[in-house]
Amino acid sequence: MTWEPSPVAVERAAFRAGRRRRSFAVAALSTLVLVAAAVLVVVTSPGWERTRDAFLDVDRGLEVLPALLEGLWLNLRVWVVTVVVSLVVGLLLAIVRTTASPVLFPLRALVAAYVDVFRGLPLLLVLLLVGFGLPSLRLPWLPGDGVYLGTLAIVLTYTAYTAEIFRAGINAVHPAQVTAARALGLTRAQTTRRVVVPQAVRNTTPALLNTVVSLQKDSGLISILGAVDAIRAAQIAVTGAYNFTPYVVAGLLFLLVSIPLTRAVDAYSERRGWGATRPAAGVAR
Amino acid sequence: MSAADAPVAGLAVDPTAVLSVRGLRVSFGDHVVLERLDLDVAEHECVVLLGASGSGKSTLLRAVDLLEEVDDGVVALRGVDVTDPRVDADTVRARLGLVFQAYNLFDHLTLLDNLTLAPRLVHRRPRAEAEADAVAMLDRVGLAGREGAYPGQLSGGQQQRAAIARALLTGPDLLLLDEVTSALDPALVGEVLDILASVRATGTTMLVATHELGFARRVADRVCFLHAGRVWESGPPSIIDDPGTPELAAYLGG
Numbered sequence A: 001m002t003w004e005p006s007p008v009a010v011e012r013a014a015f016r017a018g019r020r021r022r023s024f025a026v027a028a029l030s031t032l033v034l035v036a037a038a039v040l041v042v043v044t045s046p047g048w049e050r051t052r053d054a055f056l057d058v059d060r061g062l063e064v065l066p067a068l069l070e071g072l073w074l075n076l077r078v079w080v081v082t083v084v085v086s087l088v089v090g091l092l093l094a095i096v097r098t099t100a101s102p103v104l105f106p107l108r109a110l111v112a113a114y115v116d117v118f119r120g121l122p123l124l125l126v127l128l129l130v131g132f133g134l135p136s137l138r139l140p141w142l143p144g145d146g147v148y149l150g151t152l153a154i155v156l157t158y159t160a161y162t163a164e165i166f167r168a169g170i171n172a173v174h175p176a177q178v179t180a181a182r183a184l185g186l187t188r189a190q191t192t193r194r195v196v197v198p199q200a201v202r203n204t205t206p207a208l209l210n211t212v213v214s215l216q217k218d219s220g221l222i223s224i225l226g227a228v229d230a231i232r233a234a235q236i237a238v239t240g241a242y243n244f245t246p247y248v249v250a251g252l253l254f255l256l257v258s259i260p261l262t263r264a265v266d267a268y269s270e271r272r273g274w275g276a277t278r279p280a281a282g283v284a285r
Numbered sequence B: 001m002s003a004a005d006a007p008v009a010g011l012a013v014d015p016t017a018v019l020s021v022r023g024l025r026v027s028f029g030d031h032v033v034l035e036r037l038d039l040d041v042a043e044h045e046c047v048v049l050l051g052a053s054g055s056g057k058s059t060l061l062r063a064v065d066l067l068e069e070v071d072d073g074v075v076a077l078r079g080v081d082v083t084d085p086r087v088d089a090d091t092v093r094a095r096l097g098l099v100f101q102a103y104n105l106f107d108h109l110t111l112l113d114n115l116t117l118a119p120r121l122v123h124r125r126p127r128a129e130a131e132a133d134a135v136a137m138l139d140r141v142g143l144a145g146r147e148g149a150y151p152g153q154l155s156g157g158q159q160q161r162a163a164i165a166r167a168l169l170t171g172p173d174l175l176l177l178d179e180v181t182s183a184l185d186p187a188l189v190g191e192v193l194d195i196l197a198s199v200r201a202t203g204t205t206m207l208v209a210t211h212e213l214g215f216a217r218r219v220a221d222r223v224c225f226l227h228a229g230r231v232w233e234s235g236p237p238s239i240i241d242d243p244g245t246p247e248l249a250a251y252l253g254g
């Protein structure tokens, strides 16, 4: 089928393109003004010279980069482990918590108590309690290493978060979906696995992706327990030398991972139609 | 007759019509739903859209309400091209009333609040005045005394009548109705169609997509049959019993 846009359509498209160009120009200009003002305030500040030498020393930055990269590699490994474990366990806990079986009541109560406690405790406190409390029990099978204990603490806290997200997602599945599945002869377990959970996962993906992004940052908290991640490596490099550039470099390394990650998550959400920048379902303007 | 050899639709709209559509094209990706569609609805006229499932009735109503991006063509309300991107879509929608098949009412609001939401927010009417009008309108659609009820506490037919009342309350230039009875059981269809007939009798200009041939015969001034993306056949309700094209005959027979 051939379609020659009419003059009206061509003119409208041109107007829309012009409006887009104008918005872009306005955005670029206002950004430029803001950035210029910020730079001016910083560079003309009385302490600028000293700050630059202490925080933005390029030579020192390059010098510590290998050690920090090694630390970052540890952060990334901890991140992957905590993501996988807290998503899988969180989903299992959410399923347990939403079952109706009376046999599982003690388990449900236990899960509810666990979620209440770990959602309510600051992650930092959990890290300190796990990192220093558990080793004092002197359990022979418990590794005393800060990496393992830190990972355990993060998993404990984040599993409680993801369990709550999944539970909300499961509860949001319309009851008629369950009825329809049961009417087709699916068992309760089949209904959960094949109908409810897939819909719950789909509903909660944006919230879960946010959790994954914040896990990437919080993996840095294991440094408190002495694990030599990027932050700890920076701390070591700063000690003794009155130069804080390693912290800045560590910050840049974290951003190097988290910014592309957030962008990718946003792009994915956008494609799936959950984006914040798109108008609600089908409304053209 | 294929779309390619049809004469290019002129884009000159009818300035006296409430709604005048010329050369409308709407597509989803590669799927062209409406193509070179022309349609006029005059003041106080009730036009019924017929057409097979998927023929684009809902798409046309949504395009008129600026809920669908159009590729080409003009939708004019009283001679003003509203598809022009310079026109504020919210202002246009405030002049139109649209009722869908289902899920019209806001579940978290009472009937009274459902009805007064737009008058207060969009049309800036004082609350007392809006509520007095809403009560009168609910009375008109047979829902007197149910102001405090939530949508979940009403039958499907009552919900649709409330949705129609809500759409009428702001005195729209044109009322768009999209298969407002198709989610209802036969007993409830009658009560909603009766309300529409009484609305029609007050002179409200209406464009109605429906599969209810009885309603079309009884209430329509004109019937438009959508096929292949455009108005394939149009005429008085009598064409339902005496179709002029084999396509309309096939739709009615099937």
Ligand SMILES: Nc1ncnc2c1ncn2[C@@H]1O[C@H](COP(=O)(O)OP(=O)(O)OP(=O)(O)O)[C@@H](O)[C@H]1O
Binding pocket: A282, B028, B031, B033, B051, B052, B053, B054, B055, B056, B057, B058, B059, B060, B179
């Ligand atoms: N958002 C969308 N994305 C892609 N295709 C769509 C979309 N909305 C509608 N369509 C397609 O456009 C065509 C027309 O749909 P429309 O809903 O307008 O039909 P209809 O005439 O109202 O049918 P029915 O009588 O069943 O309500 C269909 O083929 C449909 O698949």
Ligand SMILES: [Mg+2]
Binding pocket: B057, B058, B059, B178, B179
């Ligand atoms: Mg439809």
